[in-house]
Amino acid sequence: MRLAWLFLRSRLTGPALAGIALTGVLAIFWENWFGHEAEAMTAAFVLFPLVVACIVGNGAHSPFGETELTVSLPLARLRDAQLTGLVVLGALALLLAAATWPLPDDGGTLARNLAGLAGLALLSTPIAGGRLAWITPLTVVMAAQFRDLSEGVASWLVFTWPRAAFGNDRALVIALALLAGGLVVVHLFGPKLIRDETVV
Amino acid sequence: MTGTLRLFTIEWRRSVALWFFPLLVLAGGWFSADLLLSMKVAIWANTSAHIGLAAIALAPLMGGVAAWAAGRDQRRGMRDLLATTPRPAPQRDLAALGGLALWGMLAYVAAGAYDVFVSLRNDPWGALVAEPIVVGLLAVIAGAAIGYLAGTLVPSRLVPPLVPIVLFFTMGLLNSGWFWDDPVTNLSPWTLIEDARFGNPNTVFYAHPPSLLLESLLWLAGPTGVAIAAVALYRRRSLITWGALAVSVVVAATGATTLMLAFENPNTGRGQWETRELVASTPVCIERSIPVCVHPAFEPLLAENASQIDLVIEPVLGLSGAPVRAEQLPFANGMYANGTLTIDPIFGDVEGVTLALVQDSVAPGPGWNMQYHLQPEQDVIAIWLARRIDASAFEHSYRMTFDSVAGPIRDPVQDDIDAAVARFNALAPAEQRAWLEANYADLRAGRLDMDDLP
Numbered sequence: 001m002r003l004a005w006l007f008l009r010s011r012l013t014g015p016a017l018a019g020i021a022l023t024g025v026l027a028i029f030w031e032n033w034f035g036h037e038a039e040a041m042t043a044a045f046v047l048f049p050l051v052v053a054c055i056v057g058n059g060a061h062s063p064f065g066e067t068e069l070t071v072s073l074p075l076a077r078l079r080d081a082q083l084t085g086l087v088v089l090g091a092l093a094l095l096l097a098a099a100t101w102p103l104p105d106d107g108g109t110l111a112r113n114l115a116g117l118a119g120l121a122l123l124s125t126p127i128a129g130g131r132l133a134w135i136t137p138l139t140v141v142m143a144a145q146f147r148d149l150s151e152g153v154a155s156w157l158v159f160t161w162p163r164a165a166f167g168n169d170r171a172l173v174i175a176l177a178l179l180a181g182g183l184v185v186v187h188l189f190g191p192k193l194i195r196d197e198t199v200v
Numbered sequence: 201m202t203g204t205l206r207l208f209t210i211e212w213r214r215s216v217a218l219w220f221f222p223l224l225v226l227a228g229g230w231f232s233a234d235l236l237l238s239m240k241v242a243i244w245a246n247t248s249a250h251i252g253l254a255a256i257a258l259a260p261l262m263g264g265v266a267a268w269a270a271g272r273d274q275r276r277g278m279r280d281l282l283a284t285t286p287r288p289a290p291q292r293d294l295a296a297l298g299g300l301a302l303w304g305m306l307a308y309v310a311a312g313a314y315d316v317f318v319s320l321r322n323d324p325w326g327a328l329v330a331e332p333i334v335v336g337l338l339a340v341i342a343g344a345a346i347g348y349l350a351g352t353l354v355p356s357r358l359v360p361p362l363v364p365i366v367l368f369f370t371m372g373l374l375n376s377g378w379f380w381d382d383p384v385t386n387l388s389p390w391t392l393i394e395d396a397r398f399g400n401p402n403t404v405f406y407a408h409p410p411s412l413l414l415e416s417l418l419w420l421a422g423p424t425g426v427a428i429a430a431v432a433l434y435r436r437r438s439l440i441t442w443g444a445l446a447v448s449v450v451v452a453a454t455g456a457t458t459l460m461l462a463f464e465n466p467n468t469g470r471g472q473w474e475t476r477e478l479v480a481s482t483p484v485c486i487e488r489s490i491p492v493c494v495h496p497a498f499e500p501l502l503a504e505n506a507s508q509i510d511l512v513i514e515p516v517l518g519l520s521g522a523p524v525r526a527e528q529l530p531f532a533n534g535m536y537a538n539g540t541l542t543i544d545p546i547f548g549d550v551e552g553v554t555l556a557l558v559q560d561s562v563a564p565g566p567g568w569n570m571q572y573h574l575q576p577e578q579d580v581i582a583i584w585l586a587r588r589i590d591a592s593a594f595e596h597s598y599r600m601t602f603d604s605v606a607g608p609i610r611d612p613v614q615d616d617i618d619a620a621v622a623r624f625n626a627l628a629p630a631e632q633r634a635w636l637e638a639n640y641a642d643l644r645a646g647r648l649d650m651d652d653l654p
Contacts, residue, residue: 012357015358019358034378040373040376040378043369043372043373043376047365047369050365051361051362051365054358054361054362054365055358057361058357058358058361061357130357131268131357131360132268132360134264134360134361134364135220135223135261135264138260138261138264138361138364138365138368139223139227139257139261141368142227142231142256142257142260142368143227143230145368145372
């Protein structure tokens with residue numbers, strides 16, 4: 001138990017949970033500010049999941065570098081539990097926030113986007129490391145925001161899935177596949193380790 | 201000076217932005233050239249706007265990269281060691297930020313060069329416009345400076361992702377419909393670059409309004425100066441750094457104020473296109489079953505457009521209310537009382553043409569955008585006409601248009617419409633023509649219902 005506690009502390013899980021909670025609170029206020037205005041809500045469906053996904057990706061960062069690999073304990077299992085927990089708690093925070101929004105599918109859309117974007121962040125951790133895991137989901141979100149959906153949603157779904165309606169099954173499959181892929185990759189390979197790291 | 205230059209060179213060569221450079225070029229290229237590639241005709245003003253649009257991706261990304269780079273000394277545990285060096289800390293910061301910004305600018309130039317290459321293939325019309333290009337470049341530098349400031353003040357691992365997210369969504373929100381009629385929208389580089397003065401193909405018909413380059417320059421140089429001065433203040437407080445901060449704040453405030461004063465509210469008539477000066481041009485025409493004319497800039501698309509329009513209007517040709525001429529007019533769609541059908545050659549406009557053919561929706565003048573509310577029987581004939589060209593492209597576009605107007609009301613009648621289209625299509629051409637001769641006027645006037653269709 002103490003090991004799990006120390007592991008979570010080393011991954012700054014406390015500040016990460018605070019960040020997730022703050023994101024949820026901001027999501028509640030967002031709807032109050034913009035009153036479900038179409039463009040603001042379209043942005044909200046990717047903005048809040050993106051912030052939580054960046055927090056999840058950041059949580060994969062190990063401050064101990066290669067030294068940590070010498071321990072005889074199952075690091076991968078601890079990492080899996082920590083990252084899965086962050087995703088689940090992130091989804092819960094967004095679902096609770098969306099409960100104050102007027103439309104029934106809002107929470108589902110937020111949770112789906114979190115799954116996909118967190119998956120993208122985790123997929124990039126073996127190459128970029130936990131601290132730079134935000135680049136991939138951010139780039140995909142920017143591409144999705146800019147792409148004119150009238151050009152044909154289906155042909156560009158690989159980029160536009162965060163903007164698809166909740167009823168779009170293919171977008172849901174893409175998001176879940178990304179999350180599953182991200183968790184598997186981070187379990188197998190772990191985040192990229194950087195020598196000479198100091199705890200920040 | 202040589203020492204500073206050497207330090208800058210080292211920072212530039214060793215900059216973390218070097219590793220991001222391919223991503224930056226790809227992101228910039230995607231944002232700027234994507235829509236440009238889908239256009240079959242090139243207009244330099246439009247290309248200029250697309251070059252600038254690369255900054256919408258590059259400015260936030262450079263912000264994130266700069267925030268990451270600013271935390272380098274902290275990550276490597278070298279802050280105390282570097283504090284002992286004789287060279288002032290702000291000089292090191294300037295060199296690091298300069299190296300980062302230079303990579304960002306190079307990525308911007310590379311993405312822009314691709315835009316120019318794409319445009320040159322299509323014999324572009326007009327001339328490059330400096331304003332959106334310069335605004336984009338300044339936005340990239342400002343993004344890097346803001347990110348560097350954030351990373352310096354808060355060297356947390358969560359800051360590098362938060363900076364680009366905040367920058368991107370702030371620019372996007374200020375450019376969104378929420379701030380459509382609010383002067384604050386002019387503070388977003390996205391708004392300044394995407395301004396319809398450059399990005400809209402209809403600009404070929406109008407003289408350019410006064411430039412906002414100086415105001416934009418002040419506004420975007422301001423935050424850059426504030427960020428640099430704030431970093432310098434954080435390192436060492438002095439009269440010079442306080443003075444630089446004060447001057448930067450004044451410059452930014454001046455730029456912001458003048459930009460907001462220059463805002464043209466679309467709801468109050470100011471800034472409407474029809475109030476601007478039209479540039480005289482002689483349309484280029486081609487004779488088909490009716491004359492089809494476009495602005496000279498769109499001449500490369502004329503033959504293709506004329507062939508499509510020919511196919512669509514052929515079944516109704518000569519009937520009362522059918523078009524006698526098709527012409528590209530600025531900001532217009534629908535059909536005029538004199539029988540002129542307006543066309544939008546850049547997007548093919550099958551949708552606009554077919555909708556105008558089945559409904560009496562006479563456009564009162566240029567600048568007027570028609571709102572179509574078709575009845576189901578008008579839908580049937582519109583779909584049938586459009587399928588004479590390309591069913592798939594039209595159906596996608598048309599259904600989106602219809603859904604946006606009628607929403608879920610469409611669903612219950614969808615099957616009936618599809619069946620009626622199939623029945624009408626199965627008729628012999630002579631029977632189709634006979635039905636149209638007997639019913640075209642009533643169809644356009646909305647006096648038929650689904651039972652009147654064959």
